[in-house]
Amino acid sequence: xxxxxxxxxxxxxxxxxxxxxxxxxxxxxxxxxxxxxxxxxxxxxxxxxxxxxxxxxxxxxxxxxxxxxxxxxxxxxxxxxxxxxxxxxxxxxxxxxxxxxxxxxxxxxxxxxxxxxxxxxxxxxxxxxxxxxxxxxxxxxxxxxxxxxxxxxxxxxxxxxxxxxxxxxxxxxxxxxxxxxxxxxxxxxxxx
Amino acid sequence: xxxxxxxxxxxxxxxxxxxxxxxxxxxxxxxxxxxxxxxxxxxxxxxxxxxxxxxxxxxxxxxxxxxxxxxxxxxxxxxxxxxxxxxxxxxxxxxxxxxxxxxxxxxxxxxxxxxxxxxxxxxxxxxxxxxxxxxxxxxxxxxxxxxxxxxxxxxxxxxxxxxxxxxxxxxxxxxxxxxxxxxxxxxxxxxxxxxxxxxxxxxxxxxxxxxxxxxxxxxxxxxxxxxxxxxxxxxxxxxxxxxxxxxxxxxxxxxxxxxxxxxxxxxxxxxxxxxxxxxxxxxxxxxxxxxxxxxxxxxxxxxxxxxxxxxxxxxxxxxxxxxxxxxxxxxxxxxxxxxxxxxxxxxxxxxxxxxxxxxxxxxxxxxxxxxxxxxxxxxxxxxxxxxxxxxxxxxxxxxxxxxxxxxxxxxxxxxxxxxxxxxxxxxxxxxxxxxxxxxxxxxxxxxxxxxxxxx
Amino acid sequence: xxxxxxxxxxxxxxxxxxxxxxxxxxxxxxxxxxxxxxxxxxxxxxxxxxxxxxxxxxxxxxxxxxxxxxxxxxxxxxxxxxxxxxxxxxxxxxxxxxxxxxxxxxxxxxxxxxxxxxxxxxxxxxxxxxxxxxxxxxxxxxxxxxxxxxxxxxxxxxxxxxxxxxxxxxxxxxxxxxxxxxxxxxxxxxxxxxxxxxxxxxxxxxxxxxxxxxxxxxxxxxxxxxxxxxxxxxxxxxxxxxxxxxxxxxxxxxxxxxxxxxxxxxxxxxxxxxxxxxxxxxxxxxxxxxxxxxxxxxxxxxxxxxxxxxxxxxxx
Numbered sequence: 001x002x003x004x005x006x007x008x009x010x011x012x013x014x015x016x017x018x019x020x021x022x023x024x025x026x027x028x029x030x031x032x033x034x035x036x037x038x039x040x041x042x043x044x045x046x047x048x049x050x051x052x053x054x055x056x057x058x059x060x061x062x063x064x065x066x067x068x069x070x071x072x073x074x075x076x077x078x079x080x081x082x083x084x085x086x087x088x089x090x091x092x093x094x095x096x097x098x099x100x101x102x103x104x105x106x107x108x109x110x111x112x113x114x115x116x117x118x119x120x121x122x123x124x125x126x127x128x129x130x131x132x133x134x135x136x137x138x139x140x141x142x143x144x145x146x147x148x149x150x151x152x153x154x155x156x157x158x159x160x161x162x163x164x165x166x167x168x169x170x171x172x173x174x175x176x177x178x179x180x181x182x183x184x185x186x187x188x189x190x191x192x
Numbered sequence: 193x194x195x196x197x198x199x200x201x202x203x204x205x206x207x208x209x210x211x212x213x214x215x216x217x218x219x220x221x222x223x224x225x226x227x228x229x230x231x232x233x234x235x236x237x238x239x240x241x242x243x244x245x246x247x248x249x250x251x252x253x254x255x256x257x258x259x260x261x262x263x264x265x266x267x268x269x270x271x272x273x274x275x276x277x278x279x280x281x282x283x284x285x286x287x288x289x290x291x292x293x294x295x296x297x298x299x300x301x302x303x304x305x306x307x308x309x310x311x312x313x314x315x316x317x318x319x320x321x322x323x324x325x326x327x328x329x330x331x332x333x334x335x336x337x338x339x340x341x342x343x344x345x346x347x348x349x350x351x352x353x354x355x356x357x358x359x360x361x362x363x364x365x366x367x368x369x370x371x372x373x374x375x376x377x378x379x380x381x382x383x384x385x386x387x388x389x390x391x392x393x394x395x396x397x398x399x400x401x402x403x404x405x406x407x408x409x410x411x412x413x414x415x416x417x418x419x420x421x422x423x424x425x426x427x428x429x430x431x432x433x434x435x436x437x438x439x440x441x442x443x444x445x446x447x448x449x450x451x452x453x454x455x456x457x458x459x460x461x462x463x464x465x466x467x468x469x470x471x472x473x474x475x476x477x478x479x480x481x482x483x484x485x486x487x488x489x490x491x492x493x494x495x496x497x498x499x500x501x502x503x504x505x506x507x508x509x510x511x512x513x514x515x516x517x518x519x520x521x522x523x524x525x526x527x528x529x530x531x532x533x534x535x536x537x538x539x540x541x542x543x544x545x546x547x548x549x550x551x552x553x554x555x556x557x558x559x560x561x562x563x564x565x566x567x568x569x570x571x572x573x574x575x576x577x578x579x580x581x582x583x584x585x586x587x588x589x590x591x592x593x594x595x596x597x598x599x600x601x602x603x604x605x606x607x608x609x610x611x612x613x614x615x616x617x618x619x620x621x622x623x624x625x626x627x628x629x630x631x632x633x634x635x636x637x638x639x640x641x642x643x644x645x646x647x
Numbered sequence: 648x649x650x651x652x653x654x655x656x657x658x659x660x661x662x663x664x665x666x667x668x669x670x671x672x673x674x675x676x677x678x679x680x681x682x683x684x685x686x687x688x689x690x691x692x693x694x695x696x697x698x699x700x701x702x703x704x705x706x707x708x709x710x711x712x713x714x715x716x717x718x719x720x721x722x723x724x725x726x727x728x729x730x731x732x733x734x735x736x737x738x739x740x741x742x743x744x745x746x747x748x749x750x751x752x753x754x755x756x757x758x759x760x761x762x763x764x765x766x767x768x769x770x771x772x773x774x775x776x777x778x779x780x781x782x783x784x785x786x787x788x789x790x791x792x793x794x795x796x797x798x799x800x801x802x803x804x805x806x807x808x809x810x811x812x813x814x815x816x817x818x819x820x821x822x823x824x825x826x827x828x829x830x831x832x833x834x835x836x837x838x839x840x841x842x843x844x845x846x847x848x849x850x851x852x853x854x855x856x857x858x859x860x861x862x863x864x865x866x867x868x869x870x871x872x873x874x875x876x877x878x879x880x881x882x883x884x885x886x887x888x889x890x891x892x893x894x895x896x897x898x899x900x901x902x903x904x905x906x907x908x909x910x911x912x913x914x915x916x917x918x919x920x921x922x923x924x925x926x927x928x929x930x931x932x933x934x935x936x937x938x939x940x941x942x943x944x945x946x947x948x949x950x951x952x953x954x955x956x957x958x959x960x961x962x963x
Contacts, residue, residue, distance in 0.1 A: 084899075087905065134718075140721075245959055255815060312815075315855040325810060
């Protein structure tokens with residue numbers, strides 16, 4: 001009698017242990033099977049807005065919608081390197097998240113996309129690269145005032161007119177000097 | 193016409209007298225003026241050697257007495273504009289005896305004003321950069337253009353109506369004065385002998401100039417005000433600055449004219465020509481412009497005071513209650529209400545009272561320029577404690593030197609040139625006399641304006 | 648009209664003017680009337696009418712700093728006020744100011760980057776390191792009569808002390824209190840006398856001219872960060888390029904536009920329309936443990952001047 005009970009309990013314990021082990025092993029396995037596909041622009045240029053797309057599906061093939069994807073771009077400036085946040089996107093019903101991004105440097109861009117799958121406890125990332133060609137100047141330095149119409153030409157016009165009038169006055173003085181040789185009229189000659 | 197020629201003789205003698213005789217008092221005055229000017233130059237040598245650190249100006253209050261005095265002198269230069277131009281256009285005959293001095297004050301004041309700007313520069317050795325590298329967009333360049341134009345026009349406007357009087361000097365002083373003086377009068381009289389052609393040209397020239405000089409003068413002080421108004425300082429950020437400054441300029445110009453005329457009248461016995469009437473009318477003008485200034489001040493202060501934007505509250509407190517209160521109240525009461533009161537009450541409405549009012553106004557207007565400059569810069573831009581400014585001995589000495597230069601140039605002028613516009617005064621007198629003549633209307637060939645204000 | 652002079656006998660000899668040949672007389676009088684002041688206006692009239700010198704590369708520097716594909720850098724600075732405590736935790740004068748003073752040999756009492764303490768709308772204060780705001784509509788450049796201060800293609804505002812005439816209208820025009828004048832002969836260490844003067848590296852200082860923060864474009868072009876950025880112990884100051892949309896504080900790199908947008912960046916005295924290139928992330932030092940109600944910072948010092956003979960100093 002006792003031996004039978006002991007055997008049954010041992011079998012049950014083993015079953016429970018195997019069951020727990022299976023479940024324990026299976027849980028992450030379920031999450032780590034999210035299918036990820038990225039779609040990077042093939043020909044982008046500085047200043048053009050390009051989509052950086054990521055596609056998330058469960059292992060069963062169902063799209064993973066409503067998941068926030070955070071995009072980081074590897075950047076380097078003044079000897080400091082790192083990943084900088086460039087945007088966020090949420091996967092839609094088709095499981096696709098797309099960030100519209102305007103590249104600002106040339107060369108190889110390395111994008112890291114982080115997402116937290118539902119049920120998972122750690123953030124997962126995927127890295128993709130794309131190339132960017134050169135473009136035109138996007139930001140310009142303004143510097144100074146520029147009001148159309150109010151330009152130095154207008155100032156010179158006003159100033160020139162004044163000085164021309166002064167010049168005409170000087171001609172009057174010349175006329176006075178030249179008339180100095182003329183005879184003096186008798187008394188009683190009227191003015192102007 | 194015996195009385196007329198006798199009157200004419202007296203007028204010409206009065207005009208010639210300063211040039212004929214020079215008293216020792218004159219030389220003493222010149223010596224004093226030269227001494228003060230020399231002291232100012234000595235103080236300036238310290239500034240040239242050590243830099244502007246010898247002044248009281250610092251980073252937070254970076255303009256002070258020099259710029260205030262510059263604005264003051266440019267303001268004074270509007271004496272000529274009002275008297276010579278505006279009143280000439282309106283044919284106010286009472287102004288004729290004082291025109292010459294008004295025009296000369298204009299020229300001298302512009303020269304002194306320009307001098308103070310150069311004194312204020314950190315690198316006066318680079319002053320020519322203003323002409324070589326000048327930028328059209330800068331208010332300082334507008335200032336340079338305007339003042340240069342105004343100086344040229346004023347010199348011409350001083351010279352042209354003086355030609356017949358210079359001819360008088362040339363003829364009457366021939367052989368009785370030094371060679372260089374004879375040459376000076378001969379050259380400057382450019383062959384004037386009063387024939388019809390010359391008189392036509394002269395009339396045309398004066399006619400053009402008196403109209404032209406008015407917009408030039410208005411533009412000069414407007415442009416000077418824009419040096420302040422084109423910045424973002426709260427007390428200066430006002431659309432009213434241009435008109436405010438022009439009104440203030442004419443106001444201080446009238447005042448300095450009254451003061452200078454009073455002095456010259458006493459010194460050269462001009463009582464017959466510069467009578468109480470001139471002082472009275474100038475006094476009325478002074479009071480009128482004081483009223484305009486009060487109106488402008490009410491506009492500025494009330495508009496800012498009603499709203500009390502940030503900075504405006506600090507500024508009004510420093511003007512009325514705190515650091516600048518004594519100066520500002522003196523300006524308001526002594527400089528603005530004082531002249532009105534003096535002209536209002538019959539007891540003070542005479543030459544003496546009006547000269548006192550003019551002295552008050554001159555001092556008050558310098559104070560007002562000083563307060564505008566310093567209090568404007570004192571309002572803090574960022575969170576720091578407001579700085580203080582007090583002029584040093586170098587600045588006061590240079591101010592004294594500048595005033596001495598002003599006085600010296602006028603003093604020397606009176607010894608060289610006719611201080612009364614002889615032919616214009618004579619012309620007015622003839623018009624007055626003939627207007628009262630009962631004889632045939634063929635006599636007067638002078639244009640007698642109707643409704644003229646004759647005594 | 649003026650009375651005739653014919654009555655007197657002295658005028659019977661011919662007037663002086665009539666004895667001179669007409670052409671010569673005309674020339675004399677014409678020149679006399681004309682020569683007074685047009686000499687001053689003429690050079691300006693004849694010069695090519697242009698904007699003067701508002702946007703141009705610095706004389707003597709090669710070309711503007713560019714990205715790899717030749718676009719001109721647009722330098723900017725972003726100051727994260729969440730990390731600035733006025734160096735209260737350091738226990739000394741603000742290190743950004745100290746580094747700048749040391750690196751540029753700024754004469755006393757110039758603080759090209761100055762840490763102001765601003766009162767907040769609620770209770771408390773915050774520290775605001777304020778370099779030259781490098782405005783895109785700079786009041787100082789607008790009013791300079793000789794173009795001594797000018798905007799560069801990189802968007803910085805520089806001063807050429809070889810051209811400055813010391814009129815100080817730029818100091819009246821700057822609404823941020825960021826310009827400083829050499830009132831006296833500034834102290835100059837011997838090493839500075841040998842330095843090649845450039846508007847990007849204002850050494851040696853010149854008496855009678857204006858100086859200010861230049862955003863260290865010479866260092867940025869070479870790929871190093873300015874003194875203030877390096878000096879900050881809390882990495883509160885970011886330096887960047889708006890053209891490449893990137894900024895760094897020496898430790899991390901950020902995408903500038905996103906960093907500014909997501910952190911509600913603001914600029915000082917925005918309503919004045921100066922369009923500064925220096926941005927601020929609102930805060931009061933909370934990220935480095937500062938309590939908003941703890942006021943006061945240590946006063947700035949100029950230790951390098953003690954080793955130099957000569958030169959004078961003055962108050963702000």
